[in-house]
Amino acid sequence: MNKGLKIFGVLTSIGMLIVLLQGSVVTKTDSGDGCGETWPLCFGEFVPASPALATLIEYSHRMVSGVVGLMVVILAFWSVKKLSHMRETKFWALMAVLFIIFQGLMGAAAVVFGSSSLVLALHFGISAISFATVVILTALAFEDGRRLPAPRVKKGFRGYLFFVLAYTYAVIYSGAYVKHTGSTYACAQFPHCGDVANFGFQAGVQMTHRIAAIVLVVLLFILFVQAFRYRYESKMLAGSGIAVIILVMIQAGAGIAIVFFPDAYLATALTHSLTVSLLFTVLCYMAMIATRNRAY
Structure with missing residues (x-):
């Protein structure tokens, strides 16, 4: 069912990942x-002449973001049309449209008006939600027509x-704030920060980000143990x-590698950003299926 929607959804997801x-x-x-x-022009030009590397990076990001943003809106309306019988569809479609618009407006405002580190950090958080x-x-779209994952989980879980x-x-926000305040290499060692003076x-x-991240690892390990207890009730929940x-x-490994391998900063930093976005997405999915059955 909905083969076209599934393919378009996958392409849009890949596009969002690229963005x-x-x-x-x-x-x-x-x-x-x-x-x-x-904005949206680049130095007042639709296509910048003799662009520098930074211009190419920023300009290509704008172009791809515009195309993918349109794809997100199409996906949202298409999903509502084809999947309106699924109770979560309208909520996630609305969130998709609102956050892609919010994400674009924040990016434009940062260029035209400039923004504080707090606002710039929030931009990445909005991207993760989108x-x-x-x-x-x-x-x-892939669940439609199949038996939906709806584990009977306890209210406490x-x-x-x-x-x-x-x-x-x-924690995502605190990590983005580290970058936007220029604090990436404020501590040249791990796990401590080095010279207290x-x-x-x-x-x-x-x-602050390191401590928050370490606590997150502990919290997620506890969540994993709790979710795995439902492996007979829901393989999807346990697998998530x-x-x-x-x-x-x-x-965590990528975050530590940023400290010890500064020459590979771009690769490790991108891995760090990508995995936390995927992690947040999986948690959102877990939260969705955990609310489908409120038996106890």
Whole structure:
């Protein structure tokens, strides 16, 4: 069923992944000013003449974001038309449209007006939500016509799952804030920060994120154990729990590698950003299926 919607959903999900990675490249290479302070034009031109590398990075991100943004809107309306009998469809379709618009407006405002580190960090968090909405709409297309994953989970598990989901988003934000405050290498060692005498604002930002990330690993391990207990009730829930623990290990490894392998910064930083976005998406999906059956 809905073969066309499934294919389009997969393509849109891949497109969103590319946009997310492009956005990370823009941030990691400090190419945000690659088109000056003009938007949607680049230095007042539709196609920049003799562009520098930073201009190419920023301009290509804008072009791909525009195309994928249109695809997200089409996917949302198509999903509502074909999957309206599934109770989650309208919610995720609305979220997809709202957050892709919000994401675009925040990116444009950052270029034209400039933004604080707090707002710029939020831009990545919005991107993570946008990516999750598209992937979940695609998942709903694949679930249509099949027996839906609807595990009978305890209220306490649902509450803990939503807490971990919110905490994960906070950690995503804190990680983006590290970059946008220039605090990536404020601590040259791990797990401690090194010379306490030179401990300042940037080191504080870095250590706050590290501590929050370590706590997240513990929280996700507990979630994995809890989800795995439902393996006979729902293989999808248990499998998602396994995916979560694998992703957070990769993310943690990439975060540590950023410190010890600065020459490979772009590769490790992109891996770090990608895995946390995938992790957040899996948690959103777990939260969705955990609310389908509220038996107890």
